[in-house]
Amino acid sequence: MAKVHFVAAPGTLTAYLTGEIDHHAAQALRREIDAQVDIRLPELLTLDFAGVTFMDSSGVGLILGRSRRIGALGGQLTIQSAPTNVRRMLDLAHIHYV
Amino acid sequence: MPKLVPVNQTRVTFLSRSVNEGYARAVLAAFLTQLDPTVPQLADIKTAVSEAVTNCIVHAYPGTLGPVQMDITLFEGGVVRVVVRDRGVGIEDVARAMEPLYTTGDPEERAGLGFAVMQSFMDSVRVASRPGHGTRVTLVRQLERRA
Ligand SMILES: Nc1ncnc2c1ncn2[C@@H]1O[C@H](COP(=O)(O)OP(=O)(O)O)[C@@H](O)[C@H]1O
Ligand SMILES: [Mg+2]
Numbered sequence: 001m002a003k004v005h006f007v008a009a010p011g012t013l014t015a016y017l018t019g020e021i022d023h024h025a026a027q028a029l030r031r032e033i034d035a036q037v038d039i040r041l042p043e044l045l046t047l048d049f050a051g052v053t054f055m056d057s058s059g060v061g062l063i064l065g066r067s068r069r070i071g072a073l074g075g076q077l078t079i080q081s082a083p084t085n086v087r088r089m090l091d092l093a094h095i096h097y098v
Numbered sequence: 099m100p101k102l103v104p105v106n107q108t109r110v111t112f113l114s115r116s117v118n119e120g121y122a123r124a125v126l127a128a129f130l131t132q133l134d135p136t137v138p139q140l141a142d143i144k145t146a147v148s149e150a151v152t153n154c155i156v157h158a159y160p161g162t163l164g165p166v167q168m169d170i171t172l173f174e175g176g177v178v179r180v181v182v183r184d185r186g187v188g189i190e191d192v193a194r195a196m197e198p199l200y201t202t203g204d205p206e207e208r209a210g211l212g213f214a215v216m217q218s219f220m221d222s223v224r225v226a227s228r229p230g231h232g233t234r235v236t237l238v239r240q241l242e243r244r245a
Contacts, residue, residue, distance in 0.1 A: 001120075022119045022120065022123075022152065023116055023119060023155065023156060023207075024117055024119050026207070027116070030207070054145070055145075056149055057208075057209045057211040057212050057214075060211055061206075061207050061208050062207075085141050085145075089145075089215070092211065092218060093211055
């Protein structure tokens with residue numbers, strides 16, 4: 001089970017993800033993140049992976065899909081606090097993180 | 099390579115519902131405890147198997163549900179083999195399907211990296227598929243001894 005909670009500030013929205021991100025979880029996370037983005041229209045969407053204990057390539061699909069979507073709305077996506085297991089997946093997909 | 103001697107084996111079958119992705123990983127982790135794998139090794143195998151199982155759930159039975167079967171065999175010397183199979187639509191061109199970034203799924207959702215992940219996290223990945231009959235993915239990983 002994965003969960004997400006949001007912290008918004010002017011121009012920015014941070015999504016704190018926790019739990020296991022697989023294809024099952026990604027479907028619900030996608031809906032929740034997209035709904036928040038539609039309400040707040042942030043310039044910067046940050047996905048925080050500190051609490052993520054498992055992620056497969058469905059998480060990569062989730063990230064790339066959100067990135068394209070926020071890009072189309074004129075914003076940007078960044079990734080923060082990715083643990084080792086998540087970083088391995090990002091490296092494989094050539095996704096940059098801080 | 100010496101002949102592999104099986105020491106333990108289990109099989110589970112489940113319906114191609116996405117909630118079973120977590121179920122398959124839980125079964126795998128529980129069965130592998132007897133080998134006392136390191137955390138990174140267990141993470142690698144769980145990720146690869148999650149990819150194979152997810153493919154059966156996402157791609158094998160478009161618009162319907164069908165059975166997914168997972169066989170886990172442990173061999174002497176710490177070799178783990180996981181076979182994941184479905185009776186779904188099959189893959190027309192396996193070599194092409196295995197290319198990184200290739201996907202027939204929703205590009206908003208799929209990254210086309212499932213087979214690339216399996217290949218980078220396991221020692222060997224074999225795919226056998228017959229269009230209209232189903233797909234079988236065989237994943238093998240030798241556990242390194244703990245330092
Ligand atoms: N079990 C399966 N049954 C039918 N087609 C499959 C199966 N597994 C994989 N495929 C095909 O191979 C492609 C690539 O799979 P993969 O690398 O996991 O990427 P993704 O799942 O993101 O599409 C899929 O898009 C699909 O066309
Ligand atoms: Mg896949």
